[in-house]
Amino acid sequence: MNAKEKYLGEFEQFLLLSILSLGEEAYGTTIRQLLADKIARDVTIGALYTTLERLEKKGFVESKMGEATRERGGRAKKYFKVSASGEQALKRSKQALNTMWQDVTLRGEHCYE
Amino acid sequence: MNAKEKYLGEFEQFLLLSILSLGEEAYGTTIRQLLADKIARDVTIGALYTTLERLEKKGFVESKMGEATRERGGRAKKYFKVSASGEQALKRSKQALNTMWQDVTLRGEHCYE
DNA sequence: AGATTTATTCTACTTTGTAGTTTAAATTAT
DNA sequence: ATAATTTAAACTACAAAGTAGAATAAATCT
8 A cells, every 4th residue: 555545643643734834934843832832732852753754754744954043052953844745645634534523423512504 | 641631543533433423333344334435444353343442441432242133143243332531532632633723724725714 | 162052863662553363153054 | 953154253463653761963152
């Protein structure tokens, strides 16, 4: 089976969405921060990079090292962006989940009709 | 960390949704069939039961053996249903994903405004 | 040069996802 | 009554994804 046809894990989805959300400012620290802010998910930085690397190996994200900026200390940032096939994979995962939710209503939830 | 506070894997979500969707008729074979029909995901029966068992251990589903029916051969069915905490976990996962999608628009997709 | 800051890489382990084979319990045909 | 058939679950083993924590690197500042 082609890698492109596999589903993404949930954490992988979160990372892809974070990167898309952050645009030009997507790198380790900001991604981690966004996850903490938006969905209260605190992952260690190690967990993050491991998954990012796997996503890159599968071709779902691309990365490039940033220039050393003159305004601050610290190592260069590694910027990430979602590839076209990453977006496709994301879309597939979303659709599958939507389809599954379609005829399910949880107790205490409202029906949409 | 409490088990109830952890996120579900994506396949776990699919199983919970299948069970909810099937209502009184949720057991191994029908769940497998539903996954194949709805989202073209073909899992082996072994994969299915393994995950079902783990979900049960975590308290997200409950099971009971069905009566032997007089109308057909074959072993008794094991019926599954989603527990209250299973529903909660599902709701949390859905919300997290919704939040993450909120300010993301994929190429070629429509904005909702 | 040494301290500080910012950020990535490495290593190891746990949990989830997945397949394939085996076993079990019922009915049906001989 | 027993062997064949049907339906379905249990078991075993491995691959992939999720997670943590320490180590390392590359800048700037004093």
